C-alpha cells in the first residue's frame with residue numbers, strides 16, 4: 001500500500017477520467033446521435049420522447065462537466081503545486097531550471113480548452129436548454145435559441161478532440177513543440193469533423 005498522497009492522487013485521477021467519459025460521452029450522444037435522430041422524428045414523437053430523454057441526458061452531461069472540471073483542478077494542484085513531504089508551492093513538474101516544463105505547457109493547453117468547454121456547458125448550453133424545456137422562450141425565439149445551443153455544443157465537440165491530446169500528452173508524450181501541437185489540433189479536429197459528417201447515415205450502415 002503506497003502513501004496517502006499516491007492513493008488520493010489515483011482516486012482523483014480515476015474520478016476525473018470517469019466524469020470526463022460521462023461528460024464527453026453525452027456530448028457525443030447529443031451531436032452524433034440525437035441531432036440526426038431529432039431530424040427524423042415528427043412533432044408528436046418529439047413531444048413523447050424529449051421531455052423524458054432530454055432532462056435525464058442533460059443532468060449527466062452538466063454534472064459530468066462539473067465533476068471533471070473540479071477533479072481536474074484538484075489534480076492540477078496535486079501535481080504542479082504540491083510536493084509530498086515538502087508542501088505547497090510550484091513543483092518541478094511546473095518549472096525546471098527556471099523555465100516552464102513541456103508537461104505543464106501541454107496540460108495548460110488542455111485545461112484552457114476544457115475550461116472553455118465547461119463554461120459553454122454551464123453558462124450557455126444548459127441555461128438555454130432549461131429555458132427551452134420549461135417553455136420560457138417566446139415562440140418566435142425558439143428556433144434562434146435552439147440554434148445557439150446547437151452551435152455552442154458543436155464548438156465543444158470540435159474542442160474535445162484537441163483537448164483530449166492536451167490531457168494525455170503530459171504523462172504519455174511529454175515533449176511540446178509546434179509540430180506536436182499542430183498534430184493534436186489537426187487530428188482532433190479531423191476526427192470530430194468526420195464523426196459529424198457520417199453521423200446522419202450511421203443508422204443506415206450495417
Ligand code: HEM
Pocket residue numbers: 013016017019020021023024068069071072073075076077079103107110111114115118164167168170171172
Ligand atoms: C474541464 C477542465 C479540465 C481540467 C481542469 C483538467 C485537468 C487535468 C489535469 C491537471 C490532468 C493531469 C495532468 C498531468 O498528470 O500532468 C488531467 C489528466 C487527464 N484528463 Fe483532464 N482536465 C479537464 C477536462 C478533461 C476532460 C473533459 C476529459 C475527458 C475525458 C479529461 C480527461 C483526462 C485524462 C484521460 C487525463 C490523463 C489521465 C492519465 O493519463 O493518467 N480531462 N486533466
